Amino acid sequence: MVNPVDRITAALESMGNGDLHYDEWIRIGHAIKAELGEAGLPVWLWWSSLSAKNDPRLSRKKWATFNPQRIGAGTIFWEAAR
Secondary structure: OOOHHHHHHHHHHHHOOOOOOHHHHHHHHHHHHHHHHHHHHHHHHHHHHOOOOOOHHHHHHHHHHOOOOOOOHHHHHHHHHO
């Protein structure tokens, strides 16, 4: 059985993180945190680093504000499949 971190990481890798709009970037962050909790921080930082717009300090700061309510890993898998 594939663990959740590996599943999310694989989906994010296939999705990439090119030139996403800020709101989409945040949406994926919420989905990561909803699925992985605090264990998702390294995944979020790695995925954020794939963008030319990456600012590691901003990524960490935003992570601390995420409180996902109605989002989950399904969002990541749906985006990766597109």
